Amino acid sequence: MVWFAILMGLSVAHGGRCGDGLEFGGQYFPSGERAFATKVVAYRPGPGASEDYGDASTALGVPDWAEGKGAVSLGTRQKKTPAELVLGFDIDIVDGKGADLFVFEVGPLVERTRLAVSVDGHDWVKVGIIKGSTRAVDLAGTPAEGGRWRYLRLRSVDSHGKAPWAGPDIDAVGILSCPLLNS
Numbered sequence: 261m262v263w264f265a266i267l268m269g270l271s272v273a274h275g276g277r278c279g280d281g282l283e284f285g286g287q288y289f290p291s292g293e294r295a296f297a298t299k300v301v302a303y304r305p306g307p308g309a310s311e312d313y314g315d316a317s318t319a320l321g322v323p324d325w326a327e328g329k330g331a332v333s334l335g336t337r338q339k340k341t342p343a344e345l346v347l348g349f350d351i352d353i354v355d356g357k358g359a360d361l362f363v364f365e366v367g368p369l370v371e372r373t374r375l376a377v378s379v380d381g382h383d384w385v386k387v388g389i390i391k392g393s394t395r396a397v398d399l400a401g402t403p404a405e406g407g408r409w410r411y412l413r414l415r416s417v418d419s420h421g422k423a424p425w426a427g428p429d430i431d432a433v434g435i436l437s438c439p440l441l442n443s
């Protein structure tokens with residue numbers, strides 16, 4: 261049984277998803293292109309979101325913002341209906357060493373965006389806010405630590421801002437950690 265367990269361990273290690281990582285915008289993603297969101301589950305823009313940046317599918321896949329195209333605007337926060345974007349992934353979001361999720365937000369500074377993860381797209385666990393020069397979150401120390409998740413929710417935090425750049429403008433979101441098992 262011991263040998264069986266060791267062999268299983270080896271096969272898992274070799275069959276892992278993190279052998280061919282890629283770098284985007286100076287950030288290394290161990291899972292390569294698979295690290296990026298593949299589904300738009302919900303998009304509910306708040307005030308100030310421009311129609312020119314109203315295609316949520318532009319947040320899928322690897323970062324591709326160029327010449328004013330390739331990102332979706334969330335608009336600003338409203339009290340009753342939060343401005344939000346919900347994305348799904350084909351691999352698990354897990355708590356690995358260091359930061360676990362990286363958001364490509366257009367512009368020199370990230371507008372405050374609250375992130376939450378979910379197993380099913382219904383029950384959410386808040387994992388923190390990205391802002392300014394911080395574009396990544398670490399699940400360590402959050403209620404999501406040690407879990408496995410497939411959905412990410414991004415919500416506008418600030419209620420000020422004007423079109424066409426009100427609120428966060430999301431080009432892409434990728435998983436930095438390496439979900440070796442059950443992916």
Ligand SMILES: [Ca+2]
Nearest residue numbers: 355356358399
């Ligand atoms: Ca981590």
Ligand SMILES: [Ca+2]
Nearest residue numbers: 318324330431
């Ligand atoms: Ca994009």
